[in-house]
Amino acid sequence: MEQTFIMIKPDGVQRGLVGEIIGRFEKKGFTLKGLKLITVDRHFAEQHYADLSAKPFFNGLVEYIISGPVTAMVWEGKNVVTTGRKIIGATNPADSAPGTIRGDYAIDIGRNVIHGSDSVESAKKEIALWFPEGIAEWRSSVHQWIYE
Ligand code: UDP
């Protein structure tokens, strides 16, 4: 089954949005497979965002991500990478539709509350980076009530 890496950024943790955000993924029917609150260092944040290292906003982005604890998660389900990105909304909250997490809870692009993997391939890389210890092996008992 497909998995994605979701991270509630420091602003989301500080603003008390962890429960709300987890609830949206849970209520959709996705399965929580990994979860931890962790403060990462500069080197780790730079690894996570390595693809963006040439961007002018890179240093500010790294400062933002290391500014406090983040909630790192793995969510599993059919099409969870693409659907997860839809639940999150557009990168710039000014363009995120109401009803999405960024559309409902964010204003500035540099404080956009949450990260989600952009492809199955980057999800695999990000899960390996953030959860080297591995993730939980379990299957929800309501699986048959969510999938036909
Ligand atoms: N970002 C920013 N300024 C920009 C573009 C992106 O501060 O002009 C930040 C923003 O927090 C975004 C993150 O960099 O979430 C990663 O950018 P990406 O293009 O991967 O967007 P995402 O996948 O998070 O929607």
Ligand code: MG
């Ligand atoms: Mg991205």
